[in-house]
Amino acid sequence: LMAAAIDKMRIESAREAPGFAEADLSLHLLVANASGNPFMRSIGAVVEAALRASFLLSAPVDEGGYEISVTAHARIVEAIAARDADAAAAAMTGVIFDGLRRHGAAE
Structure with a gap:
């Protein structure tokens, strides 16, 4: 499911920000649910x-920003699949x- 969320982010990056934001949210909720942490599940x-x-x-x-974001999110999914909590x-x-x-907000 997380890989599918990354694919959806990649598809939506060619469209509009609202679709990308929804795909991004979907991935983060999947990660929260997969954490096995009841607090993370409920807070999500x-x-x-x-x-x-x-x-x-x-x-x-811009297009470059979308690609950077999708790649960064894919790293999360890859690390979870590899069971590498630190990564x-x-x-x-x-x-x-x-x-x-x-x-x-981080300047």
Whole structure:
């Protein structure tokens, strides 16, 4: 399912930010659910609307930005598939800070 979410992000990156944000949100909710952590599962559902708005605001603005974002998200999925928690955490941290930079909150 996570690989399918990456494929959806790649498809939506050729369209509009709202579709990309929805695909991005879908992946993050899948990761939260796959974590096995009940807190992460519940918080994902609780903050879904806020995440949707945040992902819409922090979506890339050009083709290069979309490719960088999709590649970074794919690293998360690859690390999870490899059961490499450290790499997954590092990849997720990178994605979060990249989104914050695009949103103007990490300057």
